[in-house]
Amino acid sequence: MPSGALTDERxxxxxxxxxxxxxxxxxxxxxGDSGLAEEAVQETFLRAWRAGERFDPQIGSLRxxxxxxxxxxxxxxxxxxxxxxTVSDEGIEASIxxxxxxxxxWQIEEAMRRIGDQHRRVLVETYYRGRPYAEVAxxxxxxxxxxxxxxxxxxxxxxxxxxxxxxED
Amino acid sequence: MKTDGCRHWKEELGAYAxxxxxxxxxxxxxxxxxxxxxxxAEADSLFAVSRLLPHADPERFGPAPQPPAELGRRIxxxxxxxxxxxxxxxxxxxxxxxxxxxxxTAMAVLAIFVLSSGSDGGxxxxxxxxxxxxxxxxxxxxxxxxxxTEIHMYVKGVSSGTLCRVYMRGPGGDDVxxxxxxxxxxxxxxxxxxxxxxLSRAEALVVHAGKRTFVAPLDRGEATDSNTPQEExxx
Numbered sequence: 001m002p003s004g005a006l007t008d009e010r011x012x013x014x015x016x017x018x019x020x021x022x023x024x025x026x027x028x029x030x031x032g033d034s035g036l037a038e039e040a041v042q043e044t045f046l047r048a049w050r051a052g053e054r055f056d057p058q059i060g061s062l063r064x065x066x067x068x069x070x071x072x073x074x075x076x077x078x079x080x081x082x083x084x085x086t087v088s089d090e091g092i093e094a095s096i097x098x099x100x101x102x103x104x105x106w107q108i109e110e111a112m113r114r115i116g117d118q119h120r121r122v123l124v125e126t127y128y129r130g131r132p133y134a135e136v137a138x139x140x141x142x143x144x145x146x147x148x149x150x151x152x153x154x155x156x157x158x159x160x161x162x163x164x165x166x167x168e169d
Numbered sequence: 170m171k172t173d174g175c176r177h178w179k180e181e182l183g184a185y186a187x188x189x190x191x192x193x194x195x196x197x198x199x200x201x202x203x204x205x206x207x208x209x210a211e212a213d214s215l216f217a218v219s220r221l222l223p224h225a226d227p228e229r230f231g232p233a234p235q236p237p238a239e240l241g242r243r244i245x246x247x248x249x250x251x252x253x254x255x256x257x258x259x260x261x262x263x264x265x266x267x268x269x270x271x272x273x274t275a276m277a278v279l280a281i282f283v284l285s286s287g288s289d290g291g292x293x294x295x296x297x298x299x300x301x302x303x304x305x306x307x308x309x310x311x312x313x314x315x316x317x318t319e320i321h322m323y324v325k326g327v328s329s330g331t332l333c334r335v336y337m338r339g340p341g342g343d344d345v346x347x348x349x350x351x352x353x354x355x356x357x358x359x360x361x362x363x364x365x366x367x368l369s370r371a372e373a374l375v376v377h378a379g380k381r382t383f384v385a386p387l388d389r390g391e392a393t394d395s396n397t398p399q400e401e402x403x404x
Contacts, residue, residue, distance in 0.1 A: 009248055016241050024240070025233035036304060038240055045244045046251070077331060078305065101224070108225035114235060120230060123210050128227040130172075145180070152183030159218045 006052035006062070012045060019066050020045075025110065026067075030074055030102040040077060044070045052107050063166055111161040120153030122147050171185045175201075175208050182208065187217035287401055296374055302326075307376055310359075317345075317365040324352045324360075324378065331379045337364040338373040338384075352378070363395075 004014060023044060027037035047054070047069050055065055072121075112120055125136045126147070137144040178201050184190050185198055202209045284291055300305040312319040320388035331352045336344035347364035364371075373386045 009245060009252070012248060013241070013245060016244060020236050020241065021233070024236035028234045029229065034234060035326075037234075038236065039326070041236060041240060041249070042244050046247060049248050050251075063353065104221070105224045105226065105229075108221050110227045110233065112225060112227075112230045123222075124227050124230070125183075126189060127222055132188070133184070147244075148184050149180040150183075151189075152180045155183045155186060155215050155218050159214060160223075162218070 006048055006055045009049075011052065012049050012072075015048065015062055015066065016045060019063055022063070022110070023066060023070055025117065026106045027074070028063050029098065029106045029109075031049065031077065033156070040070060040073045043073045059167055067103070071103070074099055074156065105164060107162065107167055108158075111165060111167075114161045115154060115157040119150055119157050122150040123154045126151060175205060178202075178205070179207050179211060182212050182215055185212060186219040188219075224245055281327060294368065294387060296385045296387065298376070298383045301383065302381075305378075307378070307385075309373070309385075310376055311368050311374070311387070314363070314366040317363060318347075318368040318371065320347050320362040320364060320374070321359040322350065322362060322376070324376075327352055327378050329353050333360075333379075334377040335362050335364075335379075336373055336375040337366045337371045340367050340372060342372075 002083070006012060020041060024037055026040050028034055029039045031040060043163050044066060047068060051069075055062065121140075122136060125131045125139075126133060133144050133147045137147045140147065177326035178198060181190065181194065181198050185195065190198065193293040202212060210394075292313070294311040296309045296311060301307060306324070308323045310321040312321075318337060320335060320337070322333070324331075324333060329352065332349060332351055334349045334391075335347040336346055344364040345364045350362065363399050368387075371387050373384050376383045376385075
């Protein structure tokens with residue numbers, strides 16, 4: 001058994017406090033339902049615990065492993081739903097994007113949350129809202145050059161955060 | 170080469186990577202990039218980030234939802250009980266000298282299965298509902314009691330707060346109420362209900378969850394003890 005394997009309940013508790021909020025945030029985004037997301041996260045940790053002996057930190061991070069398990073859980077959930085397209089009870093229906101696209105989106109959104117407000121703000125205004133730099137500069141009461149440099153440092157910060165999160169191209 | 174001299178250019182690189190430079194600005198910057206490998210490398214790495222931006226939804230940059238506090242406790246409790254029951258199974262297996270008992274746990278999902286425990290209090294029945302909407306799980310354990318039947322209901326996957334009404338269907342199709350409960354996310358306990366109908370005479374367990382109705386026929390042949398059903402053909 002590799003050292004670091006997820007075999008006792010304390011390991012699971014530690015894994016939970018380190019990664020549950022990320023897994024849950026992603027599960028909510030991907031499943032569109034907080035109740036289903038809770039079940040998905042619960043199932044993920046149960047499967048992780050049951051397969052705990054197979055986890056080897058030499059091969060990949062715990063985070064990557066947990067996301068891989070969550071991926072299977074969400075796919076199982078999606079498959080179960082796809083088999084019954086006619087169901088329309090409240091709380092059961094939820095949109096399910098293809099997992100990898102949803103995971104990519106979620107990682108970028110999470111990275112955006114983690115960079116500074118000033119950086120996020122100029123990226124939102126100039127990139128997502130497509131507003132001219134001069135207008136954004138006016139609104140923020142800073143020179144246009146400052147908006148430009150914040151865009152630069154914002155993208156850099158995003159890159160660093162994505163790397164920290166284990167984003168792999 | 171000292172990169173400080175590139176500071177002006179570098180700060181243009183963000184807007185460049187987002188495609189926000191005017192034609193003139195871009196031409197000037199690209200002329201610089203021709204001769205500056207450091208800035209070129211920086212530009213490449215920013216393009217790698219800017220290419221990702223269209224995948225994100227700016228409406229979702231606000232605080233991410235957090236898991237409810239009890240989720241961690243629930244997971245710990247489930248793992249704890251699974252570990253304990255594993256240990257019990259292992260003891261049992263050792264005691265009985267089973268070798269390949271692991272495969273015995275492989276079981277079709279959502280099929281109705283009936284177990285006769287035959288210990289104290291007579292045979293109890295485990296009932297799983299099938300043909301449920303995906304994501305929904307309803308199961309129950311029925312125990313014969315002097316007053317009728319004790320019902321442990323287990324529901325998962327419907328909206329939190331959903332009102333569930335439970336009935337036991339007697340011979341001739343009469344439903345005897347077993348009471349109501351509300352399903353709450355996070356509450357993993359089963360609801361304990363009771364109905365004044367002998368388990369041996371019950372034909373089905375009926376659950377109204379919200380606007381939907383689920384019926385699980387009961388296996389009377391195996392679940393009953395001495396009382397043979399009197400109206401086998403009635404539905």
